[in-house]
Amino acid sequence: MLFRIRSKLLLYFIVLVVLLSSVGFLFYKSSESVFSEYDDSFQSFLLLNDISQRTNLITDKLHAYILEKEEHYHEDYRKEKVKLIDDQKRLYQVMNSNDATLMNYKNMIDSFLDEGDATVGAFRRNDINGYSDHFNDTVNTASFIHESTLAILNNKLTEYQKFYDEMEKQRRYYRLMSLSLFAAAFFLSTLLALWISGGITRPISLLSKAAKEISKGKLDGKDIKITTKDELKPLTETFNQMRANLRQLVLEIKQKSELDKLLKEMELRRLQHQINPHFLFNTLNTVSKLAYLEEAEQTSRLIEAVAAILRYNLGDLNRGSTLRDEVKIVKEYFFIQQTRFGERIQFITEIQDDCLDIEVPRLILQPLVENAFIHGVEAYEENAEIRLQIYRCQESIYVEVIDNGQGMTEDVRQKLLQYGEGNEADDGARLEKSGGHSTGIGVKNVIRRLQLFYQCQDIVEIETELGKGTNFRLKIPDVNKGGNDLVKNTDC
Numbered sequence: 001m002l003f004r005i006r007s008k009l010l011l012y013f014i015v016l017v018v019l020l021s022s023v024g025f026l027f028y029k030s031s032e033s034v035f036s037e038y039d040d041s042f043q044s045f046l047l048l049n050d051i052s053q054r055t056n057l058i059t060d061k062l063h064a065y066i067l068e069k070e071e072h073y074h075e076d077y078r079k080e081k082v083k084l085i086d087d088q089k090r091l092y093q094v095m096n097s098n099d100a101t102l103m104n105y106k107n108m109i110d111s112f113l114d115e116g117d118a119t120v121g122a123f124r125r126n127d128i129n130g131y132s133d134h135f136n137d138t139v140n141t142a143s144f145i146h147e148s149t150l151a152i153l154n155n156k157l158t159e160y161q162k163f164y165d166e167m168e169k170q171r172r173y174y175r176l177m178s179l180s181l182f183a184a185a186f187f188l189s190t191l192l193a194l195w196i197s198g199g200i201t202r203p204i205s206l207l208s209k210a211a212k213e214i215s216k217g218k219l220d221g222k223d224i225k226i227t228t229k230d231e232l233k234p235l236t237e238t239f240n241q242m243r244a245n246l247r248q249l250v251l252e253i254k255q256k257s258e259l260d261k262l263l264k265e266m267e268l269r270r271l272q273h274q275i276n277p278h279f280l281f282n283t284l285n286t287v288s289k290l291a292y293l294e295e296a297e298q299t300s301r302l303i304e305a306v307a308a309i310l311r312y313n314l315g316d317l318n319r320g321s322t323l324r325d326e327v328k329i330v331k332e333y334f335f336i337q338q339t340r341f342g343e344r345i346q347f348i349t350e351i352q353d354d355c356l357d358i359e360v361p362r363l364i365l366q367p368l369v370e371n372a373f374i375h376g377v378e379a380y381e382e383n384a385e386i387r388l389q390i391y392r393c394q395e396s397i398y399v400e401v402i403d404n405g406q407g408m409t410e411d412v413r414q415k416l417l418q419y420g421e422g423n424e425a426d427d428g429a430r431l432e433k434s435g436g437h438s439t440g441i442g443v444k445n446v447i448r449r450l451q452l453f454y455q456c457q458d459i460v461e462i463e464t465e466l467g468k469g470t471n472f473r474l475k476i477p478d479v480n481k482g483g484n485d486l487v488k489n490t491d492c
Helices: 005-068 071-094 100-124 128-215 232-273 277-293 297-313 323-344 365-377 410-421 426-431 443-454
Strands: 345-351 384-393 396-403 460-465 469-477
Touching: 005 071, 005 100, 005 128, 071 100, 100 128, 128 232, 232 443, 277 297, 297 323, 323 345, 323 365, 323 384, 365 384, 365 396, 365 443, 365 469, 410 443, 410 460, 443 469
Parallel strands: 345 384
Antiparallel strands: 384 396, 396 469, 460 469
16 A cells, blocks of 8 residues: 555654644643632632621621611611521532531521521510520621631631642643653654654665665666655655666667677778689689699599688678578588598588488577687697587587597686686687688687577586696577577677
């Protein structure tokens, strides 16, 4: 699942807002709790003060009613009495109703109200002694209520002092907790920000570094690995694919350039030895016919062999050939050398005919046979032997050029094989000298053209032993079964 960068940023802001909101809500609830406790205490103080003042007011209204005998004083008395009863009920709601002091305080309020009503009743009956006694009890009860109010307020203030001390401790606790929560929120938001920013900037940094390496021509860097699943993942995969394509393209350009270089080298060497082909061919044909008319059949055959080799070597090097044509030219070369050296050298061929129609680069067998002759057996006075074997094994066709000559050192053998991997070998220079070669083409040139033609490195095997000879083996992929289906991606 593709987790977009925008989703990451949205998640970060949501988490940050939730953290800050949680901290703010926690402090809000704490302040609400403190304020509620403070409000309850303050309301109880105000209620006790209202009760104390209202008892004095009721006493004054009752005394005015007795003295003035006006009904509106009695009405005011009744209104204040109702308010006192409401204050008494509220007192039970805001204060602990199981408190003995509060119960006594309630009873004094009930006694105060009863004595007030008794005073009014006795006054209406004109019972002077009765309402006088009841009024005195009312005044005394009001005095007790006032004193009790002061006592309760004093106790409440003492409790409030404890509450204030607790609130101060709680305030310090909340301050410490707020600092801790702020630090935790800051730490978590910082980690989240680093995680999100790192997931964005780290791949960009890797891409930037890799782009700089490519700009400097370094294409062999490792692929960038991205663990995130955001928009940077397909970008990185595309970048890795682009670098791989560039690497492959550069490799193909190098191979093409190297092949062109080899072909130009062959052209230059051929030009060094080239005469006008038509003049040379006409001359050789004339000499051949003249030798035939003079009944010099061996001389005529030799001239025909030279003409065939010359015609083949001067052909278009950019065109492919077949293994059958290569073997035909090698046999002509065998005939010329046997004519020169007679019994000193033996040429032996073991060839499977069904292997000869495969397509190969032009001029690959003759340079190998020439090399075996010049560097292997040319110095022998007798018993020199060169063997050409061609056979199929599994999915490959093997071409072996075997001689019983001087052989080569292991160092030369290794460096010659490594040439196909781009390693030049000075010690293998003896295999590259063109003196004595009719083609002017060296073994390394043959190896490299075969590798480029078949697009594989494992094309040549060399078995050699000093003083016992060399087996130069070509391993040709049997990919076309006749030379018509081979994909030609090089100009051989």
